[in-house]
Amino acid sequence: MRNTTIPEEEYMLPGHVACLGCGAALAMRYALKALGKKTIVSVPACCWAVIPGVYPYRTLEVPLLYTAFEVTGAAISGIREALEVLGQDDVTVMGWAGDGGTADIGIQALSGAMEREHNVIYVMYDNEAYMNTGVQRSGATPFGAWTTTTPVGKLRIYKKERKKPVAEMMVAQGVPYVATANIAYPEDLIRKLRKAKEMKGPKFIHIYATCPTGWRVPPNKTIEIAKLAVQTRVFPLYEVENGVYKINVKPKERVPVRDYLRMQGRFRHLTEEEVELIQKMVDEEWEKLLLKEEMTNRVRKE
Amino acid sequence: MITGNEAAAWGARLARVKVVSAYPITPQTKVVEKIAEFIANGEMDARYIRVESEHSAMAACISAENTGVRTFTATSAHGLALMHEMLMWAAYARLPIVMAVINRAMAPPWSIWADHQDSMAQRDTGWIQIYSESNQEELDAVLMLYKICEDKDVLLPAMTMMDAFILSHTMEPVDIPDQKLVDDFLPELDLPHRLDINRPAGHGSLIMPEGPVMEYRKAMADAFAGVRDKILKVEEEFREIFGREYGGLVEEYRTEDADAIAVVSSTIASTSKEVVDRMRERGLKVGLARVRYFRPFPHRELREIAKKTDMLGVIDRSYTFGYGGALYAETKGVLYGHSDIPVKNYIMGIGGRDVTPEILEKVFMDMLKIAKDGAVDREVEWVGLIGDERWSA
Numbered sequence: 001m002r003n004t005t006i007p008e009e010e011y012m013l014p015g016h017v018a019c020l021g022c023g024a025a026l027a028m029r030y031a032l033k034a035l036g037k038k039t040i041v042s043v044p045a046c047c048w049a050v051i052p053g054v055y056p057y058r059t060l061e062v063p064l065l066y067t068a069f070e071v072t073g074a075a076i077s078g079i080r081e082a083l084e085v086l087g088q089d090d091v092t093v094m095g096w097a098g099d100g101g102t103a104d105i106g107i108q109a110l111s112g113a114m115e116r117e118h119n120v121i122y123v124m125y126d127n128e129a130y131m132n133t134g135v136q137r138s139g140a141t142p143f144g145a146w147t148t149t150t151p152v153g154k155l156r157i158y159k160k161e162r163k164k165p166v167a168e169m170m171v172a173q174g175v176p177y178v179a180t181a182n183i184a185y186p187e188d189l190i191r192k193l194r195k196a197k198e199m200k201g202p203k204f205i206h207i208y209a210t211c212p213t214g215w216r217v218p219p220n221k222t223i224e225i226a227k228l229a230v231q232t233r234v235f236p237l238y239e240v241e242n243g244v245y246k247i248n249v250k251p252k253e254r255v256p257v258r259d260y261l262r263m264q265g266r267f268r269h270l271t272e273e274e275v276e277l278i279q280k281m282v283d284e285e286w287e288k289l290l291l292k293e294e295m296t297n298r299v300r301k302e
Numbered sequence: 303m304i305t306g307n308e309a310a311a312w313g314a315r316l317a318r319v320k321v322v323s324a325y326p327i328t329p330q331t332k333v334v335e336k337i338a339e340f341i342a343n344g345e346m347d348a349r350y351i352r353v354e355s356e357h358s359a360m361a362a363c364i365s366a367e368n369t370g371v372r373t374f375t376a377t378s379a380h381g382l383a384l385m386h387e388m389l390m391w392a393a394y395a396r397l398p399i400v401m402a403v404i405n406r407a408m409a410p411p412w413s414i415w416a417d418h419q420d421s422m423a424q425r426d427t428g429w430i431q432i433y434s435e436s437n438q439e440e441l442d443a444v445l446m447l448y449k450i451c452e453d454k455d456v457l458l459p460a461m462t463m464m465d466a467f468i469l470s471h472t473m474e475p476v477d478i479p480d481q482k483l484v485d486d487f488l489p490e491l492d493l494p495h496r497l498d499i500n501r502p503a504g505h506g507s508l509i510m511p512e513g514p515v516m517e518y519r520k521a522m523a524d525a526f527a528g529v530r531d532k533i534l535k536v537e538e539e540f541r542e543i544f545g546r547e548y549g550g551l552v553e554e555y556r557t558e559d560a561d562a563i564a565v566v567s568s569t570i571a572s573t574s575k576e577v578v579d580r581m582r583e584r585g586l587k588v589g590l591a592r593v594r595y596f597r598p599f600p601h602r603e604l605r606e607i608a609k610k611t612d613m614l615g616v617i618d619r620s621y622t623f624g625y626g627g628a629l630y631a632e633t634k635g636v637l638y639g640h641s642d643i644p645v646k647n648y649i650m651g652i653g654g655r656d657v658t659p660e661i662l663e664k665v666f667m668d669m670l671k672i673a674k675d676g677a678v679d680r681e682v683e684w685v686g687l688i689g690d691e692r693w694s695a
Contacts, residue, residue, distance in 0.1 A: 038499050042365065055509040063497040065368060066506035067361065068387055074358035078323060078365030078373075079497065081349040085320045085371045091499055109361070112354030 005187055007033045011061040018051045021219025023209030023226060024125045025051055026183045028060075028096065031123065031207075034193035037062060039092045040083075042076050044106065045069040046098035047132045048125070072097040073109030076120040092121065092197050099126040099140035103164045110166075114175045114202040121196045121203045124166060127211035135214040139164035142234075144278055146266045147214075158269060162281070170204040171240050177201070179239035182208040184226035188237060188248055195239075208235045216265020225263055231255040233286040238293070244300050245293040257282050304476050306469030309437040310376060310402035310462070311336035312476075313444025315346045316484045317400075320371040323351040323362035325381060328414045329466040330404045333376040356381035360388035360399075367397040368505060370496035372448065375399070378466065379406035379420040386424065392459045393428025395506060396495065396522065398451030399459040400444060405433075405568070405619075406466040407653045415654020416465040418568070418620040422596075422628045428522060430460035430529060431597040433567040437474040439548055440464050445479070446540055449488050450532045456525055457494075465619075466654065468569045479544055487543050529598045551600035553592040554607065556582060560589030562613040562669035565604070565633055567593045570617055570650065570657050577662045588666045593629060601636035608641035613673035615665060619651040626682040644672050647682040655686050661693055 011032035018025035024047050032039065042065040043049055049066055052059040067075045076095040083091050095113075097106055102124035110122060129147050130136040137147040137159055145159045152158050170178045177199050181189040189207065196203035208229055210222040217225060229235035232255045237248040257279045261267040270278070304312070310333045314322065322341075324334040340346035351366075353359045356377050363373040377385065382403055392399050403421050407413040421431060430451065434440040440462060447460040464470055497505065509515045534550050541547040555575050557563055564574055571592040581588050591607050591614075593600060608614060614637075618627020625631050630647035637645065648665050651657045665685060672678050685693045 040369075040497050040499065050508055052504055052507060055504070055507045055513050058502075058504045058507065060504070061502050063499060063502050064504045064507070065365060065497055066504065067365065068391055071358060071361035071388070074323075074353060074361035075365040077351050077353070077358075078321065078362035078367075079369050081321050081351055081362075082366035082369030082371040085349055086369070088499075108354055109358050112358060115354075116352065 006030070006190060009033060009036070011037065013059050013061065015053065015057065016051050016059040017053055018047065019213045019219070021210070021212040021222040022051070023183045023211060023222055024048060024127060027125045027189070027207045027209045030183070030186050030189050031094070031193050032060070032062065034190040035092050035094060035197055038090060039094060040065065040079055041094050041096050042067055042072060042079060043096050044072045044101045045132070046101050047127070048096055048098070050132060069101055070105040071109050072101060072106050073111070073113030073122065076122065077113045077116060077118045080118045080120050095120060095122040097124060098132070099124055099128060100130045100138040103139040103166050111173065114170060114173055114204060117201050119200050119202070121193070121205065123205045123207055125207045125209045127209045127214060129214050131211050131214045140166065143281065144261070144267055144270050144274060146269060152269045156269065167204065167206045171243070174243070175202050175204050176242050177203040177239070180206045180208070180235065180237055182226050182230055182235060182237060183210065184223045185230065185237060185249070192239060214266070217263060221263065225260070228255065228260045228263070232257045232260045233282055234260055236286065236289055238289065244296045245289070247289060247293050303473040304437060305332060305471055305473055306437045306440050306464045307332035307404070307471065308336050309441040309476050310444060310464070311340065312478055313441045314374040315340050316479060316481060317372065317374070317445055317448045317488060319348050319374040321349045321351065321363070321366040321373045322375065323353050323359045323366065323373065324375045325353050325356045325359045325377070327356070327378045327381040329406060329470045330376045330378045330381070330402070332470070333402055356384045357388060360385040360392065363399050364388060364392050364395060364397055367399050367493070368395060368497055370491065370493045372491045373399050374401070376402035376404070378404040379408055382420045382424060383408065386427070389424055389427040389429060394522070396457040397459055398448070398457055398491070400447045400451060401459070401461045402440070402444065403461045403463045404466050404470045405463050413653040414466065416468055416619070417652050417654065418463070418618070421461065421463050422620040422622065424461070425597060425628065428458065429597060430458055430595070431463065432460065432595050433463045433593065434469065435569060435571050435592060437469055438476045438546070440469065441476060441478070442540065442544070442546060442548070445484060445488060446536050449536045450529065452491055453532055454494065455528055456532055458522070458525060458529070463568065465569045483543055487540065526598055533595065548594060550603070551595040551598070552603040552607065553594060555590040555592065557589035557591060557607060557610055559587055560611045561587045562615060562666065562673040563589045563591050563607060563611045564615045564617060564666065564669065565591045565593060565629065566617040567596070567629065568619065570619065573657060573659055574662055577659050577666060581663065581666055586666070586670060588670065596629070599632055599636065604633055604636055605640045608637050608643055611643065613643055613669055614645045615648060615669040616645060617648045617650055617665070621649055621652070630682070644676065644678045646672055646678045649682065649684045650686055657686065661686055664693055
């Protein structure tokens with residue numbers, strides 16, 4: 001008997017070439033379940049340029065336009081406007097880019113596309129580093145993480161900067177619908193993509209996507225880690241509609257960040273003091289998020 | 303009376319372009335402003351994506367064209383250089399995009415004036431390249447290029463070049479063709495490989511060395527090889543409808559019995575024609591070959607022209623550091639094994655340096671001397687440098 005609201009229709013065929021336990025593969029599968037067949041996807045250089053398989057094989061049951069690393073925002077702008085010319089305004093256009101392709105090299109095209117208010121969905125699936133090229137640091141790599149370009153070493157050079165808050169940047173730009181989602185919360189993820197599909201205008205969704213290969217965790221821990229990211233408040237689930245915040249999951253208990261960090265090889269080098277520092281950062285961000293929710297709801301009521 | 307920039311905009315309008323994606327840069331700005339005016343006044347039914355960079359301008363043209371609609375953009379110099387990655391993307395994806403390039407020097411130092419360094423640097427991207435000599439030719443080239451590029455046997459992008467300010471900001475009489483005639487000449491785009499929700503496919507997916515990647519490139523090379531005949535065919539068709547013609551890939555001017563022929567492109571050709579006339583009046587037998595299409599390179603035409611004369615003087619408005627000008631190097635390349643006449647390269651007009659009739663006459667005199675001697679004094683010579691007495695007017 002079915003005990004889930006997740007649609008049974010599949011638009012992603014088996015046979016993809018993602019790593020074992022890939023969160024990004026799962027994210028696409030759910031996203032397409034939400035959006036359906038009348039969807040065109042554009043993907044830049046990223047893991048998802050490889051995951052669909054090598055020519056002549058393909059994994060997706062929707063058209064997929066591959067494009068260059070930094071242009072996802074521009075690519076979906078062009079598809080959208082061409083579809084409007086052709087009268088196909090019932091087709092959903094989704095840009096699907098990794099964190100490097102979004103937070104770093106693609107930020108300009110993303111910002112431009114959102115500012116121009118094209119009717120598109122931009123998804124940043126976030127595995128927190130350049131995973132396709134072999135785990136190099138991106139602007140979205142969290143504080144404290146090991147990557148191959150922040151290799152710790154004798155001098156303890158790990159990622160010393162905070163994660164770039166792309167979703168908050170999109171809120172600041174005034175994007176009418178901004179949401180975070182997580183593969184461990186598929187109903188929430190699907191609901192958000194459906195909402196994005198129904199809304200006209202630009203939409204930005206930040207999906208947390210565990211990367212066992214890059215994070216140095218066993219592939220069967222993908223969902224457990226993703227769930228912990230929400231429970232520890234490292235990756236809060238929220239949505240911002242016309243500037244008004246709504247936190248979707250407010251964990252009742254305060255699960256320590258340590259539990260999340262200690263599961264992953266990429267944080268193995270961190271001392272207890274550094275773990276405490278990260279805990280403080282997470283607490284601070286969570287407090288700010290609660291205040292944003294309170295403040296924006298109050299402003300709307302007034 | 304319209305400027306070259308306006309002529310390019312009129313070309314896009316008459317071609318019923320559906321998506322324009324552009325970013326402003328001097329001296330191209332009037333192209334995108336004029337198109338914006340056309341759209342704002344309801345005279346042109348197109349979507350205008352006011353992108354945040356030239357890189358995105360080309361990226362959005364690519365995705366819109368790939369969705370199956372006709373696209374247009376325009377740029378110059380640094381904007382063109384920024385597009386470089388996406389130029390190859392457009393060509394390799396076999397998308398018949400047409401772009402107006404207003405030739406401008408590359409910095410540093412900052413220069414907004416005409417030379418061909420920007421477009422010459424893009425000659426290996428797989429785009430058809432044509433250099434216009436007049437505003438009328440610019441407008442007509444846009445119309446002809448859509449017809450050529452969208453041919454199922456071609457499916458390649460094209461850029462049409464005009465010299466900054468000399469054409470872009472200078473008014474000339476231009477005949478604006480009747481829309482109905484253009485519609486008869488240019489049918490709607492029917493892109494065979496467009497994105498289609500009823501035919502889901504991966505466009506540009508990962509391919510292994512043993513996959514047909516090399517075959518794609520060969521197919522593109524074959525398509526390029528066929529462009530020459532398409533150009534001639536389309537120009538003939540254009541002449542029948544609109545009554546204008548430009549001489550195919552290379553326009554010859556008084557080449558019969560010429561002792562020396564200048565090989566030149568763009569607006570230097572206009573000044574040169576004037577000089578050729580003056581010198582012919584004095585019995586000096588000089589001629590001119592105006593290279594319109596640089597891609598495909600007119601190898602057959604240049605070999606034929608070399609047979610008619612004793613010397614070729616190739617004038618380049620750019621320099622490919624390492625050897626000489628690109629037009630010179632490629633001209634010499636196609637003559638190898640076909641002609642033994644001396645060929646000399648004159649580098650002129652860099653950064654918008656004025657190319658006067660007086661300087662050009664000295665160049666022609668130098669060419670006639672080489673024709674008589676049967677050998678060049680030096681292969682490459684820079685002409686018009688400050689303080690150089692030899693070439694000063």
